[in-house]
Amino acid sequence: MNLSMKTENTCPSLVAKDYRSDTKPVWCPGCGDFGVLLSLTKSLAELQLNPKNVAVISGIGCSSRIPAYLNTFGFHGVHGRALTIGTGLKVARPDLTVIVAGGDGDGFSIGGNHFLHACRRNVDMTYIVMDNELYGMTKGQASPTSAPDWEYGKLTPGGTHMKPFHPLVVGLASGANFIARVSGTNPNGAVPIISEAIRHPGFSLVHVLSPCITFNREQLEWKKMVRDAVVPTTNDAGKAARYLMSDDGFNLGILFKGDRLPYDLKSEKTVDGPADLEAQFSV
Amino acid sequence: MTEQSISITMTGSGGSGVMTAGNMLLDAAGRSGLFGIMTRSAGPQIRGGEAAAMLRLSNKPILSHKDQFDILLGIDWKNADLFASEIVLDNNSITIGETGIPQAFTESAGRHYELSVAEIAKQIPDGRANMVALGVAAKLISIPLSAIKEVLTKSLLKQKGEGAVRSSLEAVEAGMAAASAIPSIPAPTADPEAAANNWSITGNEACGMGAIRGGIRFVAAYPITPATEVLEWLATNLPKLGGKLVQAEDELASINQAIGASFGGVPSLTATSGPGIALMTESLGLSVASETPIVVIDVMRGGPSTGIPAKSEQSDLNIAVFGLHGDAPHVVTAPLTIADCLMTTQWSVYLAEKLQTPTIVLSDQALGQTRAVIPGVPDAGYEPERAIAVNPDKTYQRYADTENGVSPMSLPGTESGQYTADGLEHTQSGRPSSKAEDHHRQMNKRLRKIKGFDFGDNWAEASGDDDAEIAVLTWGSSFGAISQAVEELRQSGQKLRLIGVRLISPAQPERMKKLLNNVKKVLVIEQNHSGQFYHYLKAYYDLDAEIKSIAIPGPLPILPSQVRQYLRDWSQI
């Protein structure tokens, strides 16, 4: 538990809308990201976090616009690098609650390498990926999670013919310490899961099915397809892997909760100031 | 006290320990009160392979090698001819070593002394040829045995035990004995007492120390030659001050980690070389637009692409100044000497923090990987002075259009200070905006804070004759050889002015004008192929004088003799 979660620093009186800024989202009607924004503000209220102690970091994309809609600190960076900004911030300021958010293109394509290493490094932060299986902001190209036969990707007419990236399996294999799937179509169901992800030490991955009905009308069906996972949360990576490899991608819940210790750079001050380092240069 | 110096190169093949011997010779010379530099040259192999340790020792602090080496000492001659273009000898030079000296050297050197350090080493239990060579070199240039003994004890006792110290010492003494057959060579002498204030330091270590003095407490690291030692030195020293260093997965990560940490209020840095700076350019722009200060040290090497990793070149000026897309005002500095790596890096941290913008420090391999014995460098006193928002209220605007362009920054954890930092163009409060008025206001503000800032006297180092009609303009490590050449010519009566520019960007045309008062001819010397600094001067400075470019690409260092030649030719025209 970081300092911002300690009772003396929390704000019990706040409600979800206190975590919203007055900036109006750019999202299209029906976008799943509205649900994520609602869930996240409800989680922050549930955790009673003081907005001044929370930083939400993002990359570029429709989903990555989310920091501006919150009343917390935020950083809207460049495409694909959200996790790295979050890593630097959390290592430098362990007292804060750091949440990284963005899209599937941002996180798994241009930022794919950082995703792997963020899972491995296990810095205590939460990564919320709003997956719409396409690039929304650039108006409808295929993303790493697009179905191979999705015909309407504007740069891949006829389909990508590539195996979709499996964020949860890759995340698990790379060492993510908490793995969950939620849906933007069921904001209330996502709240306790996002709260638990923020509370859980280490790197928590929350994969959100967040439909983009502007560029893929079929995703209107997601609302009906999602269901709660019937398996209990496990700390056994083998079990979790088998489950994740065989489920159809619509089971919601906390699917893995590991117990690795979070990344911690020990740096005890042992000298008073820079002058104390000079002796090593004496001839 | 007139300057006396001696130059010696030791060569050897893989595993011969030539670098160890060179470092020990430099350290022993340092202990005996001398100043000096040691550069290293090696083949492409990571371990083993031919190598040369090149030293120049002097009774005064020095910035560069001389034109020739006085002594070439071969631990063996295998592949030593690969260094023929770097190790220049003349008929006053001597070579020492076993039979089979490469022809390149027999042709140029005056005398040759046959002496096999390997054979001598064989006579000593656990004797090593490099330690015999150390003894030979020490004897020839009159470094006392006591200084060698101190260095051996310091570097071997803990790791390898008393036995190793004893056998090494025996080998050194055998080398000294063997060298007594060689006529002694006039060598500089010094006062051992003076050594107490001297430092042995590389440019890369100096950048690391300058960063820490400047207040850097977060570093993100991705290894690359020849910048790695900046990061490795920080990895062990930064934590002692409570700072943190993270090894990142690539340079895209390292620069953004630095941005993230700085957003959190901690002065942050990363160091890299050409290929890394190329990867970082997008996020340098993010640092500009979001006004999040960071320092990026680029220890330049031969380019483009992978280029020549372990050799120096000053060819990243263009990317550092112009590499960012959009109009992106930022600061670029360049240290002139190894000692100056301390001040320039410390100052650069100050500038980044003060102006809330990225500062790129253009060091180079010749500074970074050369070890020098120099007078200890005092702390320049620069500390981070970031404008922080204190007690912000509801009206707080992160990107407020202030008079000097610097807007107080609210740090996470500050009551009512919440805002979203953004690389998208934004309003004063930070809300994304594509309106012309917001774009223009923010661009003006970002330019004003840098243009309007008084950079003071640090911007350049000027020396020489006030009434000279010829000036030499340079930057970076070339300053060393050029200073040497200019001093030599001035001693022979020529009037010259030398200007080493430390603040590359923003340009300081008014200040330059004052320095070039009376000057009719300007020679611009730099180590790259296209004259990047020359073209930059032509574009951003208003120079009345006749101006000529001397651009000599790496990998070989610019020599004082070349500079003297150019200056003679130029002054006769």
Ligand SMILES: Cc1ncc(C[n+]2csc(CCOP(=O)(O)OP(=O)(O)O)c2C)c(N)n1
């Ligand atoms: C370096 C770089 N390349 C490309 C882009 C253009 N771009 C902006 S957003 C985006 C993809 C966004 O997709 P995703 O991350 O899935 O987010 P979504 O918009 O779907 O929420 C791209 C390619 C960019 N901004 N920067």
